[in-house]
Amino acid sequence: MKDSKYTESSDSSFYDLWERIKDTRLSKHEENSVKKLEKNFTIDETQEGEYNLKIILAGDGAVGKTSLRRSYLGEGFESKYQQTIGADFAIHETEIGYSKVKFIIWDLAGQLKFHQVRNAFYKGSHGALIVCDVTNPTSFDNLRHWINELWKSNDLGPVPFMIVGNKYDLFRNQIHHIVPKERVERVARIINYETLTKHKFSTKSVITSAKTGEGVTKAFKQLAIQIIAYQRLRARQEKK
Numbered sequence: 001m002k003d004s005k006y007t008e009s010s011d012s013s014f015y016d017l018w019e020r021i022k023d024t025r026l027s028k029h030e031e032n033s034v035k036k037l038e039k040n041f042t043i044d045e046t047q048e049g050e051y052n053l054k055i056i057l058a059g060d061g062a063v064g065k066t067s068l069r070r071s072y073l074g075e076g077f078e079s080k081y082q083q084t085i086g087a088d089f090a091i092h093e094t095e096i097g098y099s100k101v102k103f104i105i106w107d108l109a110g111q112l113k114f115h116q117v118r119n120a121f122y123k124g125s126h127g128a129l130i131v132c133d134v135t136n137p138t139s140f141d142n143l144r145h146w147i148n149e150l151w152k153s154n155d156l157g158p159v160p161f162m163i164v165g166n167k168y169d170l171f172r173n174q175i176h177h178i179v180p181k182e183r184v185e186r187v188a189r190i191i192n193y194e195t196l197t198k199h200k201f202s203t204k205s206v207i208t209s210a211k212t213g214e215g216v217t218k219a220f221k222q223l224a225i226q227i228i229a230y231q232r233l234r235a236r237q238e239k240k
């Protein structure tokens with residue numbers, strides 16, 4: 001991991017998974033288990049609920065995290081800057097089916113240099129958008145560091161996330177033809193198998209453009225659905 005600024009977190013099994021992904025495809029049997037398991041991980045949108053969800057935007061610098069947040073929230077949103085940890089957060093309320101969802105969206109202004117800062121940033125997060133730039137392969141490879149970091153630094157343990165391939169407008173214009181949509185989707189499908197079977201949540205990918213707005217609402221909404229499905233499943237299990 002010479003390419004990484006985050007070499008200290010090298011002991012997680014997530015890295016092993018990422019290594020395997022390179023030449024793995026799901027077998028027919030695994031594809032079938034995914035289909036069966038996925039049924040438990042969709043939500044009944046007619047069920048009422050209220051959710052306060054702390055969401056992290058993670059990914060290399062300049063992949064478009066702040067732009068995605070701006071695109072989702074529109075002009076005129078208010079964000080608060082937390083100087084101590086160098087991060088912004090903004091609050092956004094929306095509805096998903098019959099549920100009220102209040103997003104508290106955290107976005108780093110600078111680099112996560114210090115361990116304590118990282119812990120404060122990740123602490124209590126319910127999920128994340130892990131963002132890469134589809135015109136920048138290094139940012140795609142570095143997704144693993146961010147996922148690993150999210151799971152390690154978060155006191156709640158592994159939590160759901162979406163893999164976001166941003167700047168798709170550049171890709172479509174054929175300016176850069178670098179990380180194809182299929183590659184982003186394939187990685188997400190394999191991680192999905194792992195998270196469904198081991199952690200009881202699903203992992204999806206979405207292709208976005210913060211510039212045109214394509215996929216942006218879908219990214220946030222799908223993440224909320226994954227988190228709600230996970231929380232409901234856990235609540236059901238705790239009752240038993």
Ligand code: G3D
Nearest residue numbers: 061062063064065066067166167168169209210211
């Ligand atoms: P970050 O918060 O992840 O560091 P930013 O990234 O949101 O600051 O974006 C970095 C640069 O990428 C910005 O350009 C921004 O306009 C651009 N960008 C972000 N998302 C997209 C996208 O979907 N499509 C295109 N074409 N550009 C995008 P500047 O030039 O302002 O540095």
Ligand code: MG
Nearest residue numbers: 065066108109
């Ligand atoms: Mg930013």
